Structures are given as C-alpha cells and as structure tokens.
Amino acid sequence: MSASSDALDVLSTWRDLPRVQQPTWPDEGHRAEVSARLRSAPPLVFAGEVDQLRDRVAAAARGEAFVLMGGDCAETFADSTADRIRNKIRTILQMSAVLTYGASMPVIKMGRMAGQFAKPRSSDTETVDGVTLPTYRGDAVNGFAFTEESRRPDPERLWKMYTTSSSTLNLLRAFTTGGFADLREVHAWNQGFISGHGYDRYERIAHDIDKAVRFMAACGYDFEALRQVEFYAAHEALLLDYEEALTRIDSRTGEIYDCSGHFLWIGERTRQLDGAHVAFLSTVNNPIGVKLGPDASVDDALRLIDRLDPDRVPGRLMFVARMGAAKVRDRLPALVQGVRDAGAQVAWVTDPMHGNTITSSNGYKTRRFEDILDEVTGFFEVHRALGTVPAGLHMELTGDDVTEVLGGSGEIDEIGLERRYETLVDPRLNHQQSLELAFLVAEMLGTD
Template sequence: MALSNASTLSSKSVHQTHSLFSSLSHQPSSSLVPGKTHLRSLHPISAVHAAEPAKNPVVVDKPPKTSSPSVPAGSGKWTVDSWKTKKALQLPEYPNESELESVLQTLEAFPPIVFAGEARSLEERLGDAAMGNAFLLQGGDCAESFKEFSANNIRDTFRIILQMGAVLMFGGQVPVIKVGRMAGQFAKPRSDPFEEKNGVKLPSYKGDNINGDAFNEKSRIPDPQRMIRAYCQAAATLNLLRAFATGGYAAMQRVTQWNLDFAEHSEQGDRYQELAHRVDEALGFMSAAGLTVDHPIMTTTEFWTSHECLLLPYEQSLTRKDSTSGLYYDCSAHMLWVGERTRQLDGAHVEFLRGVANPLGIKVSHNYGKQDWSSTTTERFTFYMSWLSDFVSITFIRSPEFVGSPYPLLVSNKMDPNELVKLVEILNPHNKPGRITVICRMGAENMRVKLPHLIRAVRQAGQIVTWVCDPMHGNTIKAPCGLKTRPFDAILAEVRAFFDVHEQEGSHPGGVHLEMTGQNVTECIGGSRTVTFDDLSSRYHTHCDPRLNASQSLELAFIIAERLRKRRMGTQRLLALGNKFSGWPSLTLVFRPSITAGINRKGRISGGWAGRQAGCSNKSDNPSKSGQMHAWKSWCRHALHLVAVPPHASSPIIHVTIRSSTPSSWFSPRWIHRRTDGLPMRP
C-alpha cells in the first residue's frame, strides 16, 4: 500500500530536514540507550524483528551508540524497571508478592506477541498521517474480556474495521491505517478505587487481566495469574488477526462479502453494498486492462494492535531488546497509549514509555480553566492562511504585543498547552514523525474552543504529532434506566468539530479512535436505526463503557469519508487555483497577531479580538456572533490561500501572500488600515 507520492512531502524527509535545525538544540547529555540493568531473565532476542522483510521495507538509520532516534532524553538513565523509582498511579496491590514474581518470570520467558519491525512500520505510517497523507482508523472494545473471547467476535470486529477502512479509503482517497484496540486491551483505569453496593465496599473492577467483574470479595482481589491468561488470549487473538489479514479474507476481491448478516439489509448495509459494487467494478476494469489484482497489496492488508499502557509489571515483562536496532520495544502491542489519569510528567507510566521505541499515544481530555497570558509562551512563527473545501479561515497567533491582554487564554487543567509540549518533548525529543499521536477526547463544544490552543502550542514548539479524535469518552451520559450510554449525535458532533478546527488551523486531522464492536449490541443511542433508551437493556453486553455497534460504526465511517472527500476536493481546487494564478502579481501584508477569526464564503465572521477589530455589523456586539462583511466576502471569493507551516520556524513574522490581477479593486489597503486599527503593511 503506497502511502506517499512524488507530489507530497514524506514524513521521513520532514524528519531529516528537521534534524538539521534541531541537531544543535537536542544534543543528549548522556546515553539514551538502556544500560546493563535488565529484567531478571531478559536477554536480546534475535527473532524480535520481523521474520520476513516487509513488502515496503522501512529504512531505519542505525542509531548512534549514545542516542537513539526514538528514545527520548530523560532526567537520568532509563532502564526497563526505572519506572519503579517514580510514583505509579492506578496499579493494583497484589496480596501475594512471591506469586506475582513467579508470574512475571514466566512472562519474561514467553516469546514476544508482536515484532519490533512491525512497530517501526506502523510508526512510519503514522508519520504519513501526521503530514496529511494517510488516515488512522483505531477501534475495538472498551475492554476485552475473557468471557466474550471467541473467533466469531474477533472476526466480526475485524470485518467491520475492514468495511470502515474501505469506505474511508474510497471516499478520502488516502491510505487508511487500521489499528485495533485488540489483543491486549484488558486493563482499565478507574476514577474510584472502590465500588459500593448495598453497603458493601469492594475494590473496583480494573479489567480481566487484574481482577473479576463479579461483585464479590474473591473476584475483586487482584490475581497475578490473570496476566498469564491475558497473554495467552492476546497471542491467540493476534494469531487469528494475522490469518485474516494475510490469508485472503481481507482481499479487495472479497469487498462485497464483508457485510455482517444483521446489517445486510439496513440503510448503512445498502450504502456499503453500493460502494462495494463500485470497487468490484473498478477491480474488473483493472483486470480487463491487464493489470493484476492478485498482487499482495490487493489480497492482504496491514493490521496493527494497540492498548493502554497501564499494568506496568505486565508491560515490563514483555519488553525486549531488538537485535537489529538495539532499541527496546514493548512487545505486548504495536502501539501503546498513556491515559488521562497516568500521564504525569514525573510519573511511572511516562518514565516507562520514554524508553520504549513503540509508537505512542497521549490521551487529552476536556477539563479546562483560565490562565493568564503572562504565563504563556509568546514565540511567533510563520503562518499562511488556508483555503480548504468551502470554508475559509484565518488564524492569527498572539505575539508579545498582546501579553497582558484582557482576553483570557483558555487552557486545560488536565492538559494545558505547555504541559502537552513538555510531555511530547519527553517522549519524542528528536521529533520523529509518527512517534506521538495526540488523542483528543473533549466533547464537541470543548473541541471547538480548546483544541486550537493545543494545536498552536505544539506547532509553535515545532513538534510533529498525529492529531486523532476520540469522540467517545467526552460524550458518556447515564440513561434513565441507570446504564451508561453515548448519543450518536454527540459523537458525530465531536467528529465534525474536530475536522472544523483543523480546517481553521490549517493542520491535519489524522484519524479517529473509537470504542466499537462488530456485534449487534444496543449500547449507544441514536443512529439511522434509532437505538432508544428503552432498547439499551436488550443487548447491553459491555463490561465497561458503551460501544458503537456495526451499523453505527459504518454510518460514522460514511460521514467521515465525506469530510475527507471535501478536504481532498478543496486541496485539488487549491492546486488548480495555484496553477491558474501562478503568473499574477502578489501583495504581501504583515499583520499584528490577534486571536482567531473564522470567515466562511457567505461573508460571516466570528472570533475573538479579530472579530471585534474587523467590526461585527449585525444585531450583536458579541464578537462570537456573525456579521455580514462585504469586503471579507469579496476576499473569500478571489483570494488564494496557501498552507505551509514549517515546524521549525521560531521567530519570523506572520504573513499572508494574496494573488490577484487587480488587488486594489477588491482588497483596498485603506480598508484594511481603517477596519483593523492600522495594521502595518509591507509591499
């Protein structure tokens, strides 16, 4: 599956270019590769790399002896057990230490579940997503369970991910990176360590690899033997997934056969069948033209696994040193993420993850507060306006002139922009594309208000991350019957907000992260099949949080595919306009930075200071309201906006290049001077 072409900037070239800028500022002061301290029975395993070369092999430069491209510099030398010197949250207390040690020694002797070469391949694909050249589809159970472990359940979840991938790839015309919350997603963090029912207080259920969900004392005692069972189930799950991915089940020729039986005659099932027939016709055309459809790229698919890095003793016991690169990989999954409750900068989970070379995710939540301007960074960078699809946006980033402004900066108490920048620096100091995925879980309204600040902070720091939307966790409510559920409309609203913000900021929406299943469950309300509150109890099977069923997942995929299609069409339009106007004279304006104003093609403007300066002419003086601006409308019709935000820029002024045959006829410098309080201009 080709993930880049000659006309796009590859993640590798960006990383190489960035290395030239950052080589002086990121000199490690000590060795970054773990030293002689190992697990009790840990030795280099020669088979840790992929047994067979990848179809599209990933070229990885041999790391120097004193540093590695992925292992970040921390305060002190990293070892596989250095996390034990840090404060560890959400870990269970096992009553029998000797039994725990015995289990961990057994796991250390087991073979790795995944290979380092596969994790490196995923990192490269995620780097493409960070550049806008691919899209991540990450989905699966909220928490896997021992009770529901079956080949049919694994197949159905894999099949719906294949369907969603086909919809996204056909609509967006970009490669889709398929990553499952599977083969290891057992442990779950809990906000309360105890649960009380009818006056009885017991430890909370934390996932099948820690304790049981039955509400009795024996079940809730953490049992280390459950880690052995979790390992075996994860290995068996991945074995079946490998067979499905490479054994012909995932072949594009079978695209018409992936529909689940219960969804076959639904609205989404019918839409999928229509798309599948179009794909089938395209394959027939290729075959008639003499192009082979039996190539492995058409008969197999790449599939990776992921889970939250929570149970650190288990993760440590499956960490291996790769014999080809000398780096350490957590071989329990291809990708790991650190959760909202465990990503403290000086915490044990961050300490462990900074030393493993797997691609990493960072969960970012929505609890926000206010912070004074003076405590935020004021560094500026080059920014070009963007025109994507039918929405035009302008973003002015603040500069020293606005420090002390009465307009407050909204930041997250759980993850403010500065903290995110610091965390990314700890986990990825060499700024390697694909290493870090930021998974946002905020709710639609919070997404629109607060995500832009995170994007700007990361961009201003010159960091390369893959932005992903988790529309599930910010939209959990309690139904009248007492069950937890998630409204499909709220999930959809957050996804749309995620795309809108990235259009506004000129950044790339890199993917979605979903809790979903291939089963015909009734856990989330809404969707085209209209699951109601009354329907919840009929097929409510989750052990933790509600999941999208197959029909709802497919419906969401079609909506996301439409957004990807509009984005692609907007990019093509931009390139066409660039060719048309390439010989026209240009006018460069220099703006004093402000907050944010969004303008659509109907001439409506909204935003903070920029909206107030431009002047809202309708019923309200509130700058968040819309106002009819004829000059802006003319601008939106004729201006050409280019997207190019160098991640390394630190001090250049903000500027916009506008091309037109007669700029003064529709974009008067006097109008700019009058309506924006004397912004300086430069020819």
C-alpha cells in the first residue's frame, strides 16, 4: 500500500476548511518533517482487515452481530505496557464471551487502542494558581505535567504515537492469535469473577455458558477454531496531521484507507458538516463512526449520512449515541426513527459514558455505574419500541482495578475514588465493573 501524490492532494483539502480541536504546533517545519516520516512508514493496519470489519459492522446493523468497543479514554505512553494491554484485551474478551451467549450472535471486538492518544478538550488553556498554560490534549500532543515545557505541543509525539501503536498492535495480534483468547480460558476467567463478593447473581448465566462449553466438548467440537479471535483497533480520528500521514492507497483497488486503525470515529465536538474532520473522513474507505449528543437533530444525522456515506455502503457508518441517562429516552427516538424512515441502515451503538460525567463532592471527575447502566437500558428500550436494532456498546474501560466510577457491586463511594484514581482525562469502568455491565447487558439481550 502506498500514497500517490494525486491522492494526497485530495486528502489535504481538509486544510482549507474550518478545523477545531487541533494543536498549534510551534514549529510547522518540524511538524512537516514528522509527517514525512509517517508517510514513509509501514501501515499499522491493512485494507483487507478494514474491509473485513466493514462486513462485520454491516452484520451488526442488520441485527446479525453485536459490537463491543472498549478501552481507555486516552491511552498514555507510560501505560502502554504488556501487562496493561493484556488486561484490557482480557476484559474485552471476557465481556465478549458473556455478550455472545446473551445475544446468541457473534460479538465484534474492538479496542479503543493503538491510536487513542489524543482527546478533545473544552478549553485551549488551563489556569492554575494564576499561571495559564496550554491544556493537556493527550500524550500525542503534549505532557500532563503542568509546566511550560511539558505543555508545549511537540510534533515528535506524533511519531511516538505511531511507534507505540505499532507495539500495541503487535501484542494485540499475538494475544488474540496465540491461544490467550481460547474460549475455555476466557470462560474460566469469568468463573473466577462470579465467585467474588456481590457477583453471585450472575451465576446462572455463567453456569449456562459452562454447560454450553461442556456440551460442545462432549460433541467433539474442535476448540482449535476458538483459540483465535478477530480483534480490531479503533480510535477517534482527532489529529488530522497524523491521520493524513497514515493514509495509503490499496494497490489492488486504488481505494484510499486510513491505515492508523481499522475503525475511526468523529467526535461530538468535531462533526461539523463543513468542517475538516468530516471532509477528511469522507475520503477514506474505513468504516466510520460519528458521536451524536442530545442536541443532534434528524437533519444533522441525515446530512452526515449523505456526506460520509453517499453510496449507502453496508457497514460504512455507525452512529454512536451519547445522550446521558436523563435524556436518552426523550432525544434518541426521533433520531433513530428519522434515519430509519429515510431508508438508511447505520449501526446504532450506545456510548453511555460521556453524557453521564459528574464531579464528586471531593473534586473528582467521575460517573455513576447506575447512570451508565440506565443509559444502556434506555438505549435498548428505544430500539425495542421502534423495532430497530441496538447494535452495540462503546465503553471507556480498563482492565485494571482502578477506582474512578462510583457504584457497582464493588460499591465504590466518593472516598473510594481517592484509593486508585489514575485516569488523566475521563473516568473509566474498572475490570470488575466492566464484567458486571456485560452480565447485565447479557440479561437484556436474552429477553429480546
């Protein structure tokens, strides 16, 4: 795969459009030099993998598969270690096993991994004790430490994002093809989960899965086929300098692919119809997601479909609803109905995280597990009432035992947040909360 000069001319048209949430690089020459290095580097993913995922997303939109997308709100270079990557993959595999049983259909596994190193922010600057510095935009742009040197945007971090993403993908592929993802192992992990305090209510589902696994073994099923799983990398296509530099032309078809990840999404803050992000992603052949908040209108949704998926390609487009528990039942129905009545088939996925952020009395940015669950429940209720397809979950989670989200059977309270609050941006479900949510969603899927 390569990138021709003609194709690059098409891709770079975003530079002439209004752009938001982009860093101001202090040295444009340095930025251009890093971009040149990225353009000559090997792709991180390949066209065939991307095409396969598009087929899978099309199946989810038809109700023949279910999407599970999860991972850090923002990856960091320091935490991109083998242990932490393994823990995230393990958590998603465990959730997937439970959801597969509950939904009685394949689960499409995607990690917010190998590229989720930048985040949009509500302000360009941050002031502490009278000192104003650029806001932290993720490790791909600047450092978290509140110093002038750390907060200065550094284009060299784009190269660090590429090399760290490459290492992450190497581990991801090794874990998901080398036996780590064996269904029998994943099921054993889940058996360990339900033995913990407060989780015995999920014993019935785990017992039923155990019976199914033992039945397959008794029938002589070849479990070698289940030692490997498909696992895709997803991130928000926020930093357009990076995304453009990682685009390649497929030598087989001449199509343009953003080879920074299999699946890319446009955020609520960057989905302007006349903006740079929509323009750029309209040119690449990846499956694309768009976050839609409570203020999104039917007209917004239909115009985004026309802009990003004019040919109505199955699996091309996913709408990720992030309404908030208090608004999902009021605001989502009109959007889903409007898209359905227009004849467009997008995959509807819920992001129950971003609309439910609060500040605790002791000053922590957090979320309540009960609100997250309530938004998921409302999402399913809306689709059930309209006869449409709830196609998946988009979660901010970690495989570690952090204390960033209130509640769950572990009963994390506000004082508990002080115990192990590690995120640099948004609060994540920990390992136990993630699995608990999977069991609860499996119960919902089992009733459909």
